[in-house]
Structure formats: C-alpha cells, structure tokens
Amino acid sequence: MTYTVIGASRSRTIRVLWLLEELGVLFEHIPAAPHSKDITEVSPSGKIPALIVDGTVLTDSVAIMSFLADRHGGCTFPAGSIERAQLDGHLNFLNESMDFVLWSATKHHYAQPPSTLDPQVLKQAEEAFSNAQAEFEERLGEGPFLMGERFTIADILAAHCGGWAIGRKFPITSPRFRAYVSEMRARPAFQRVAPK
Known part of the structure; x- marks a missing residue:
C-alpha cells in the first residue's frame, strides 16, 4: 500500500502530511499548487489536498485524516464509541x-x-x-x-x-x-x- 499526497504544504495539505508522520506511514508528496496540472489530472475541482490510495483519489483534508486514522488505528477512537x-x-x-x-x-x-x-x-x-x-x-x-x-x-x-x-x-x-x-x-x- 502506497500513499501519494498532492498539495502544497502551506495549505490544508499539511494536516494530511502531519498525520502520516504521526502514524509513521510512508508516503510520496507532490507539492502542487491549487488548480495546477498535478492536481487537476486527478481531481477536476483543482482543490488540494488529494490523497491517492489503491488507485482511488480522496479529497477534503478532514475526510482524508479520518480515513487514515481509522485505517491505521491511530490518532482516533473506534467507530461507535x-x-x-x-x-x-x-x-x-x-x-x-x-x-x-x-x-x-x-x-x-x-x-x-x-x-x-x-x-x-x-x-x-x-x-x-x-x-x-x-x-x-x-x-x-x-x-x-x-x-x-x-x-x-x-x-x-x-x-x-x-x-x-x-x-x-x-x-x-x-x-x-x-x-x-x-x-x-x-x-x-x-x-x-x-x-x-
């Protein structure tokens, strides 16, 4: 499993990068600006950040953080608690x-x-x-x-x-x-x- 984070770190993208570091998970970072080619190729809205995981593009920093925290069992609590x-x-x-x-x-x-x-x-x-x-x-x-x-x-x-x-x-x-x-x-x- 590999993660690719797209977005400049001087944006909401830093939230995703920070969480991945807290979780100790390896990732690739493409520091793209909003509406740049790197982001619009995977997310037509041009908004950052985006996370590519298993061939799927996820957007919205809080949704991405929730997904990663759940998937790796850190920085969160079990669903339903x-x-x-x-x-x-x-x-x-x-x-x-x-x-x-x-x-x-x-x-x-x-x-x-x-x-x-x-x-x-x-x-x-x-x-x-x-x-x-x-x-x-x-x-x-x-x-x-x-x-x-x-x-x-x-x-x-x-x-x-x-x-x-x-x-x-x-x-x-x-x-x-x-x-x-x-x-x-x-x-x-x-x-x-x-x-x-």
Missing part, C-alpha cells in the same frame, strides 16, 4: 467555527478586487474567531489535548487553524490557545513536514 462521538464533535466545531471563518476571510481578501473589500467582513470573522477561541478553551478542559491525554486528528486540525490565524494576523485573544498551538507545532512529526 463514545470517545469517537466526542472526537467527531470537536472536528465539527473546528470546521464550523475556525476553519470556515478563516477560509471565508482569506477568500474575501484574496479573491476580491481591492476596491470591493468590505472591512466589516474581516471584523466579523475576527469576532467569530475570538468567540471560537473561548469555546476551544472549554473544550480543551485540563488537556493537554482535546481528548484529554490522547493526541488525535482534532489536535492537528486545531493547531493548523491556529497557525493559519497567526499567519493571517487574526487576533489571538486566548493565551491558552496560543500556547496550545505552539506546543502542538513543536511535535517532531509536525516539524518534519513543516514548510521551511
């Missing part, structure tokens, strides 16, 4: 309250002509992200991970969103969230795939 339902709840929260907010603000900023940028959109996104940080603290509880003592794909998603927010200069209103992101990104598996 209470812990898995809690983990899925964290993933849904992060997708809705952090990833979506960051993507909306990024897309508005880069996809719109400067003359049509609406400062209110960015302000609302920053407020929503601040609220999400407060809820994140509640979800983290005593930590150190979202699922207590066990590192999971939810931590990869949360840390990626945190790094994305810092890179976009979104206000980090929670010192605890900032510290958590730094701790997660210090993990050796992340450091092995982090963009240089």
